[in-house]
Amino acid sequence: xxxxxxxxxxxxxxxxxxxxxxxxxxxxxxxxxxxxxxxxxxxxxxxxxxxxxxxxxxxxxxxxxxxxxxxxxxxxxxxxxxxxxxxxxxxxxxxxxxxxxxxxxxxxxxxxxxxxxxxxxxxxxxxxxxxxxxxxxxxxxxxxxxxxxxxxxxxxxxxxxxxxxxxxxxxxxxxxxxxxxxxxxxxxxxxxxxxxxxxxxxxxxxxxxxxxxxxxxxxxxxxxxxxxxxxxxxxxxxxxxxxxxxxxxxxxxxxxxxxxxxxxxxxxxxxxxxxxxxxxxxxxxxxxxxxxxxxxxxxxxxxxxxxxxxxxxxxxxxxxxxxxxxxxxxxxxxxxxxxxxxxxxxxxxxxxxxxxxxxxxxxxxxxxxxxxxxxxxxxxxxxxxxxxxxxxxxxxxxxxxxxxxxxxxxxxxxxxxxxxxxxxxxxxxxxxxxxxxxxxxxxxxxxxxxxxxxxxxxxxxxxxxxxxxxxxxxxxxxxxxxxxxxxxxxxxxxxxxxxxxxxxxxxxxxxx
Amino acid sequence: xxxxxxxxxxxxxxxxxxxxxxxxxxxxxxxxxxxxxxxxxxxxxxxxxxxxxxxxxxxxxxxxxxxxxxxxxxxxxxxxxxxxxxxxxxxxxxxxxxxxxxxxxxxxxxxxxxxxxxxxxxxxxxxxxxxx
Numbered sequence: 001x002x003x004x005x006x007x008x009x010x011x012x013x014x015x016x017x018x019x020x021x022x023x024x025x026x027x028x029x030x031x032x033x034x035x036x037x038x039x040x041x042x043x044x045x046x047x048x049x050x051x052x053x054x055x056x057x058x059x060x061x062x063x064x065x066x067x068x069x070x071x072x073x074x075x076x077x078x079x080x081x082x083x084x085x086x087x088x089x090x091x092x093x094x095x096x097x098x099x100x101x102x103x104x105x106x107x108x109x110x111x112x113x114x115x116x117x118x119x120x121x122x123x124x125x126x127x128x129x130x131x132x133x134x135x136x137x138x139x140x141x142x143x144x145x146x147x148x149x150x151x152x153x154x155x156x157x158x159x160x161x162x163x164x165x166x167x168x169x170x171x172x173x174x175x176x177x178x179x180x181x182x183x184x185x186x187x188x189x190x191x192x193x194x195x196x197x198x199x200x201x202x203x204x205x206x207x208x209x210x211x212x213x214x215x216x217x218x219x220x221x222x223x224x225x226x227x228x229x230x231x232x233x234x235x236x237x238x239x240x241x242x243x244x245x246x247x248x249x250x251x252x253x254x255x256x257x258x259x260x261x262x263x264x265x266x267x268x269x270x271x272x273x274x275x276x277x278x279x280x281x282x283x284x285x286x287x288x289x290x291x292x293x294x295x296x297x298x299x300x301x302x303x304x305x306x307x308x309x310x311x312x313x314x315x316x317x318x319x320x321x322x323x324x325x326x327x328x329x330x331x332x333x334x335x336x337x338x339x340x341x342x343x344x345x346x347x348x349x350x351x352x353x354x355x356x357x358x359x360x361x362x363x364x365x366x367x368x369x370x371x372x373x374x375x376x377x378x379x380x381x382x383x384x385x386x387x388x389x390x391x392x393x394x395x396x397x398x399x400x401x402x403x404x405x406x407x408x409x410x411x412x413x414x415x416x417x418x419x420x421x422x423x424x425x426x427x428x429x430x431x432x433x434x435x436x437x438x439x440x441x442x443x444x445x446x447x448x449x450x451x452x453x454x455x456x457x458x459x460x461x462x463x464x465x466x467x468x469x470x471x472x473x474x475x476x477x478x479x480x481x482x483x484x485x486x487x488x489x490x491x492x493x494x495x496x497x498x499x500x501x502x503x504x505x506x507x508x509x510x511x512x
Numbered sequence: 513x514x515x516x517x518x519x520x521x522x523x524x525x526x527x528x529x530x531x532x533x534x535x536x537x538x539x540x541x542x543x544x545x546x547x548x549x550x551x552x553x554x555x556x557x558x559x560x561x562x563x564x565x566x567x568x569x570x571x572x573x574x575x576x577x578x579x580x581x582x583x584x585x586x587x588x589x590x591x592x593x594x595x596x597x598x599x600x601x602x603x604x605x606x607x608x609x610x611x612x613x614x615x616x617x618x619x620x621x622x623x624x625x626x627x628x629x630x631x632x633x634x635x636x637x638x639x640x641x642x643x644x
Contacts, residue, residue, distance in 0.1 A: 262597060269594040270521065273616035277527040280619040284534060309616060320597065327598055 013177070013184045020176030025169050032161040043153050048119060051127040051145060054081070059129035059141045062092060066100060066131055066139045074101045081143070088124060089144040095137060104144070113142050120147075186215045190222055203230035254322065261319035268312050276305040314449040318432055321456045328371040328460055330485065335365045335399060335410065338372065342379045349384055354392040355416075357383075362399045368410050369485045374457045381450040382414040382465075382477045390418030390474070401483060409463060409480040417474040426467055430455045454479065462486065513558035513630050516540045518548035518574065519592070520566040527617070528561055528592070535626050545569025549577050552584050559629045561613075564593040564604060572607040579608040588629055592617075 007015065058077060065073035074092060082090055082103040089104035091113055099106075106113075112121060118128040125147045131139035189207050197203060206223045209216050279301040286295060320326040339362060343350070350357040368375075379397075386395040398413040421429065432452040455465040463481030515532045517539050519525040529539035540555050542548035544566045552560065560578070564571035571591065579585050591604035594615040601612045613621060 266594045269615045270524075273594070274523045274527065276616040277524075277531070277619075280617070281527060281530055281534070284531075284619070288534075305616065316597075325597070325599070 011184075012187065013180045016180035016183065017173060017176040020179065021169065021173045024172035024176075025165075028165055028168055028172075032165060036157055036161060039157055040154060043150055044120070044147075047147050047150050048125060048127070051125055051143060052129070055127040055129040055141060055143050058143075059131045062131050062141060063133055063138065066092065066094060067133050069100075071101060078103065086145045086148050087143065088146050091142045091144075092131070093140045093142070095139055100139065106144075109144055183215070186210065186219055190215075190219060193222070193226075197226070203233065258319045258323035258325070261315055265312050265316040268308075272305055272309055272312070276302060276309070279305065314453060317453050318449050318456075321453065321460075326460070328374060330369055330371055330461070332367045333370055333372050333375065335368050336362055338368070338370075338375055338379070339397070339399070342376050342383065345376065345380055346383055346387070350387050350395070353387060353390060355387055355390050356394045357387070358394065358396045360396065360398040365399055365401065365410065368481070368483055370461055370481055371457075374461070375481075378454040378457050378465075378479055379412055379414075381454045382412070382479060385450065386414050386416035386418065386475070386477070390416040393417035393474070402480065404480060407462075408483045410483050411478050411480040413476060413478045415474065415476040420471045420473050420475050421467075421469040422471045425471075426469055429467060430465070514538050514540060514555050515626075516542060516548060516552055516555065516557035516560040518542040518545065518561065518566065518571065519563035520544055521563070524563065524592075524615075531617075531619070531622060532626070535623065537626065537630070545571060545574030545577070548574045549581070552578055552587065553581065556584055557587060559626075560587055560589045561592045562589050562609065564591055564595065564600075564607075572603065575604075575607040575609055590625060 007018075010018070058081065061077050062074055065071070065077065078090055078092070078101060081087060087104065089106040089109055090102065091099060091106050091109075092101040093113075094100045109124075112126065116128070117126045119126060123146070125145045127143045127145070129141045129143075130137055131141055186207070186209075193205065193207050196205065203226050206226065207219050209219045209223070279298050283295055283298040283302070286292065286298070317326065339359060343357075343359065346357075383395065383397065393416060395414065395416045398411075398415070400411055400413070402409055402411050430452050432449055451465070458465050458479055458481060461481040463479070466478040466480075467475065468478075469475035515537045517525050517528045517532070518541075519528065520543055522543075525541045525543070529541055532539040537559075540551050540557060542551050546569045548560070548562065548571075549569070551557075562571040562575055566574075569577075571593075575589050575591075578587060578589065588611075589609045591601075591607075591609040591612045592615065593600065593604065593612065595601075604612045611625065613625070
């Protein structure tokens with residue numbers, strides 16, 4: 001298990017080297033073992049044959065001395081053999097089984113001689129030969145030798161095999177390493193290229209293909225893949241560039257639009273100054289003279305001028321909101337006072353259509369964190385809409401606290417019994433320039449910007465405007481914003497604290 | 513009191529001067545910043561209505577020049593501008609105006625301003641809030 005793991009952790013080149021070397025070592029070792037076995041057996045056989053030939057030759061010569069019981073002659077014949085180094089013992093036995101001549105430590109081998117041992121036994125070689133006189137067996141001759149030549153040959157054999165193994169295995173390892181290196185090189189360049197792509201994202205470099213084998217094909221496919229990726233990337237980049245360009249164009253157009261609206265607001269205000277100013281002047285002059293015959297007409301001109309100014313202000317507000325240039329002046333306000341001021345501004349418009357306006361008791365509510373001008377603007381918008389789209393009905397303003405998304409909010413709920421809206425009309429309601437129905441513009445007037453401004457302002461004060469309505473049954477608009485300033489101590493809230501300090505003194509913030 | 517009105521559009525200066533006279537004050541009319549500065553030195557007005565975008569010398573420059581001229585440097589100056597953005601108002605205050613009145617004219621606001629600056633002891637407190 002541990003070995004498998006260690007093998008897995010080797011590099012591919014090491015694995016291939018190991019595989020190549022292992023297979024060559026295995027075949028070499030098995031060949032060597034086979035060779036050694038063959039050599040061993042043939043040398044063993046040769047040595048025994050030699051000994052047998054010598055024994056048989058001497059047996060022939062010993063025939064006469066044994067027949068004539070001439071011990072001395074027998075000894076003379078055996079002397080040269082007995083003196084040779086490898087001979088351990090010699091025994092010449094007559095037909096009666098008696099020892100006729102002996103040399104060496106014959107007694108040590110008595111039982112083996114008696115047993116008739118012939119061949120290798122206990123590291124010694126027994127060569128046994130029969131002594132004949134004509135066709136009659138007259139004795140037995142046994143030579144016991146130590147086969148030193150055999151062992152010597154075996155040692156040489158082992159040494160040579162070991163040397164050959166060492167040399168060939170080394171050569172095999174070197175060749176395997178080299179071959180594996182050559183095989184691995186393209187794989188390594190693939191890995192390097194991938195690493196390069198990963199680190200730098202550069203898709204331009206390709207790998208040279210030198211072979212048509214599996215690795216060569218892999219490299220080719222990889223090169224193609226790089227090409228595809230860089231093509232895709234170029235396409236994506238092009239699309240991204242186009243998008244960025246389109247976005248820049250759109251942003252520039254939006255800035256131009258906001259600038260245009262700001263300029264227009266300025267240009268429209270200048271003639272309006274004369275319309276409103278001179279009609280006021282004439283009205284004041286005539287009233288001073290006691291001449292009231294045309295005052296009603298002048299008041300119509302004045303109202304139209306004021307109405308036009310209201311529309312211009314709405315357009316300017318929306319362009320400021322869209323350009324992100326509308327800044328809020330948040331402060332702690334008395335809810336009751338805000339409502340009083342709003343109703344005062346609404347004035348006779350509240351009851352113009354024969355409506356009843358009711359304000360629910362708000363005495364249990366104290367303060368709210370809001371921009372006073374913008375909060376009044378929002379409430380005024382909702383109330384004047386309700387009054388505008390209701391005829392001889394009731395418009396009601398309720399103010400109550402409610403937990404929304406874990407924040408305590410103040411809800412200003414304006415409900416009416418007016419014409420109401422369908423689901424389709426509600427869906428389009430907060431889009432700028434959209435009134436519930438284009439015929440509404442003709443019948444009721446207005447830019448259609450009021451509600452979208454109100455909602456944007458509510459959202460800028462971390463609140464929103466909700467609407468429920470049914471065609472013919474009236475509408476309920478709920479404007480809500482958090483009761484307290486956000487608790488985090490970021491820059492915006494600290495500047496809010498500053499502006500609160502400003503407005504709580506007699507000097508309100510300059511840039512109202 | 514003497515009220516200096518600086519505006520390059522004759523309709524505007526005519527209207528404002530007649531409204532000022534209607535409230536019982538004496539208007540002096542300048543058509544640009546240079547004239548406004550000269551007439552301010554000459555007449556030492558109690559109040560100045562300054563149009564901010566005028567040829568030759570703008571209302572911003574004229575206001576800065578008046579603020580640096582001895583004897584008239586304390587004169588209350590009301591910017592009268594058709595630029596209604598908050599940043600525009602901020603620029604008027606930076607130039608040295610005390611209040612900002614946006615065009616078109618609001619008769620009630622004008623009356624309140626004239627009453628405020630005509631009343632004795634007004635110098636003890638200048639309220640920069642000009643209404644929105």
